[in-house]
Amino acid sequence: MMRIAAVTLRRATGAPIKTNTGNYMFTEAVYRNLDAQVEWVGFRFTPEAVNEKFDAVIVPAANWLNANSDFADLARRIEQLTIPVTCVGLGTQAPSLDSLEVDISPSALDLARVLSHKNASISLRGEFTRAVLARHGITNTVVTGCPSLYMDVAARSDDGANGGIVLQGTRYVMARPVLRRKLLDNDIFRIAGRGNYDIVYQSEKLEIAYLDGTGREGWEQAAHDSGLPQLYGFDSAPAMRDYLELRGRVFTNIDSWSDYLKTKTAVVGSRLHGAILALNSGVPALLLPHDSRTRELIDFAGIPTADPDTVLDVRNARVTLPGNLAEMVRAYRDRRARNKRIYQDFLAANGLAFRDSRPEHDRAGLLAVS
Secondary structure: OOEEEEEOOOOOOOOOOOOOHHHHHHHHHHHHOOEEEEEOOOOOOOOHHHHHHHOOEEEEEOOEEEOOOOOOHHHHHOOOOOOEEEEOOOOOOOOOOOOOOOOOOHHHHHHHHHHHHOOOOEEEHHHHHHHHHOOOOOEEEEOOHHHHHOOOOOOOOOOOOOEEEEEEOOOOOOHHHHOOOOOOOHHHHHHHHHOEEEEOOOOOHHHHHHOOOOOOOOOOHHHHHOHHHHHHOOOHHHHHHHHHHHEEEEEOOOHHHHHOOOOOEEHHHHHHHHHHHHHHHHOOOEEEOOHHHHHHHHHHHOOOOOOHHHHHHOOOOOOOOOOOOHHHHHHHHHHHHHHHHHHHHHHHHOOOOOOOOOOOHHHOOOOOOO
């Protein structure tokens, strides 16, 4: 069997959580959906050792084409590889799809160029990213979306559940100036708190530090100083803590995350991978776009979406699902089946073979934090 080195995160590391947990989705997809023996080597691998031990390299990427990425070291390492290197799911980070004049760091562009020379083509997240790279002379690209789109989990067998709506917002830093900004995600967090909705976290450091148990010492003071309770509509850090105890969840295990979502009515928010996991688990999901990354995946994959103003009622702390959500979910499933063939053909053109996920087998031995 082919041996493939995975330049990516370790699988399901548990607490403390030091990464956006959505990253486990596209990481796990390469382990589950390549017909090969896939082994982690990380981002600081030794090129000579990888050349000697493996037949090929897989690089599951994300929105790496942005102004702040520093991929100089990774580009140097990949350039020294003599075996085939396949990059899947490379994307652009920009405020919107309105302009192809995207600010991308020189090292991120260097990495894209190196990857483009290492195999037949690069897999991209959407048409916007393809157009951006074409402006920089990189044209051997195929739009496949994110590899997590094609990772099956054990789907819900019934027609629905009544566990309520789960919200998902996006935030990487928390400070009082955030409270003054008009942001979609601020609305999501406020509705979650005031409406007492369940919420799943992926990168919100303060909330995750409390939930995974690694940052509880001094947590209430840190929450107060940052303005976190006010973001949710609470008047004190203890009230914020009580909400997290009751409604907050964070997962590093894809299957535990999926099992939780399968008890819920629907998932609504700005988190791409949370929406994909819900949909692939048989749970309706609505992805509210807030940047180019989410918008181009919605366009390519047909992920259900809606105007946030028709879904989120901040004044009354209420979420209303669109009447055509079931229709949008069916359309997503049809589009997913067609796009899966594109992804399979891309892998084959790059010397790799796709295999369907085996949910009951794949879930064995992975850690969970919830």
